[in-house]
Amino acid sequence: MGRRNAAWSLLESGMSFGPDRTAYRFGSSALTYGELAGRCLRCASFLDSRSIRPGDRVMLSLPDTPAMVCAFLGAMLAGACPVPVNTSLHAPDYGFLLEDSGAKLLLTVPGHPSLEAAEGRCPAVLCDDMGPPGLDGLPPVFDPRPADDARPGFMLYSSGSTGRPKGVPHRQDDLLVPARTWGLVLGLTDRDVVLSSSKLFFAYGLLASLALPLAAGAATVLFPGKPGPCDVFDLMLRHRPTAFFGVPTLYNAMIRAFEPAMKESVPGLCYSAGEALPSLLHEEWARITGREVLEGIGSTEAFNVFISNRKGHSRPGSAGQTVQGFEARLVDDAGRDVPPGSQGHLLVRGEGLCREYWNRPDKTRETMLADGWLRTGDVFVEEGGFYAHQGRSDDMLKSAGQWVSPVRVEEELLRHPAVAECAVAARRVNGLDVICAFVVAAPGAATGKALTLELRKFLLGRLQEHMCPACFEFVPELPKTATGKVQRFVLRQC
Missing domain, CATH: 3.30.300.30 (ANL, C-terminal domain)
Known part of the structure; x- marks a missing residue:
């Protein structure tokens, strides 16, 4: 017996704060929670009319627009598996992703290189900022299909920082786990306005711009391009977000572009993930803006942040402490626990972890270990409950035998x-x-x-x-x- 559809549960959570409340801000427009739910249901009907069935993969090569949000949630409502992918790749890269995922349909925008890759592989539908053509003519009525753990609920691809990306399938219910784990650290509410520099095709961006704000009834700012430091400061000035999610490289650029007049628009919650935040950037950001940066670490495999700093207790140079709902271990090359203060490979365990890679049994064996432990590929040192990132396991260097x-x-x-x-x-x-x-x-x-x-x-x-x-x-x-x-x-x- 299938469980309730997770996408619909998320939409209902947001609507419980009021269907007329703003869910997304996009340029000068706004989309309420009621309108969002209607468009997602229409998108599910559209996909159903294109013979998309439960478990089918639907590739989304879309910028951060309402179309992307509605396509992702609409595919899940239809029981299909949305596969958001990097929008700045070349045609051969999309060819690999389409073949690897076995996508039955591609949703993208006019002139995008994924269209070339789709020829002869699968049909493609061109979308505008609000979704596929003719969506407004469909009734906002669709019976959400129940979750089925025998089929992937949604799938992301690893960012490729160590080579060719790997498909990371998740159950539908994994979409709901972050709100009751990392979300407790952040404390987002329906009064918050969220801005994320990371895009929706990236796990961090999908968490920050969809899973967490919708669960909290918050409003989220969407920006379709690749935001530079001045773009972010302009968006902050225009929308006055209360929470900002960025990456270390962007914080570095924003520090260099900062002017005193920008200080008043910097939100109270600033978060960094995706890569280790150098302590210098933590210190400089606090000095010029008066705001601390909360750092954390997560992964595509977890679709979550499992180690995080807390408000008022942020330690420069540390990713923080384990998030409620997760366990962490540091082990040596032989898998033995290391003592505090020693470098070790980070293993994590908790709800919502990916169970296997898509079409990669070799990598599955390396990463998804016995008893539910996940090998993250990161090296850390733990002292006093705080975890300091030392680098990726593959990046560690040896010099003079050390x-x-x-x-x-x-x-x-x-x-x-x-x-x-x-x-x-x-x-x-x-x-x-x-x-x-x-x-x-x-x-x-x-x-x-x-x-x-x-x-x-x-x-x-x-x-x-x-x-x-x-x-x-x-x-x-x-x-x-x-x-x-x-x-x-x-x-x-x-």
Whole structure:
């Protein structure tokens, strides 16, 4: 017997605060909770008319517009599996995603490269900002299909920070778990206005712009483009959000673009996830805005944040403490628990975790362990209940026989005024792996041998010698995923 449809449960939760309350702000328009529910039901009817059946995958290559929200929830109402994907890929990438997911339908926008990939693979429907054509002519009536754990409820793709993305299927009910776990840390209410720089195709963006605000009856600001620092400050000034969700690279850019007049529009809740937040950025943001940044760590596999700082108890350089509903362990390479203060691979366990990767039994065996534990691929140190991120397991470096955290080196390097961004990775030199720092210089900084010597001297005054990079390379930009994560595996291949 199937359970109640999770998308409808989420919509009902939002409507319980009043169907006339604003659910989404988009440009100069607004969509109420009642209107949102009606459009989602129409979208379910539309998909049903296109012979989309329970369990069928529907790929969504759509910008952050009402169409994206309605297509995602509408597909779930129809019992189908929405698959939001990165909107800035190339046609061959979409070809892989369509083949891998086995999508029966693609929803996208005119002129998008996913259309080329869909030819000969599956039908495509072009949407405007509000959804598929003819949606307004359909009645807002559809009987939501019950959840069925034998079929995926929704599926995301990993960001590809370590290579080709993997499909991460979730049950329908996993959509509701964040509100009663991480949501308790955030404390969003129906009086909140949410702004997220992360897009809806990314787990962090789907959490911040859909799962959490709809459960709380909050209003959410949608921005279809890729927001730069000035865009974010403009949106803050226009919409006065009470909660902002960003990533470290954007916080870094916003700090550099900050002007005193912007301070009054910075919301009371500022959150960072997606990658470790350097303590320098935490300190600088607090200094110039008067607001603390709450940092946390989650994953696509969890569709949640499982370690987080709390309001008024945020520790710079730490991802925080375990979120209610989750357990965490740090283990060595042999799977044995490590003592406090020692580096270890992070394992987490809790409700809502992905049970297996899509079409990847090899990766499933590596990541989804016995007794419900999930290997996150991150290395942490735990002290006093707080977890400090040391880097990805694959990114850890060895120098002079000792493990080195690239995050630790990057945090200190960022403190030099000539460094705007940096990443540390191993590079092969004369058959040996050496630590290399890839540096994006601050505007006006003169790159060259003199700056290299200055940066090494700077680090030697702050770090042990074996932790200091043996070489420095100045680059115009760092390779990143669409979600802002640095792709260190690309740097290792340079």
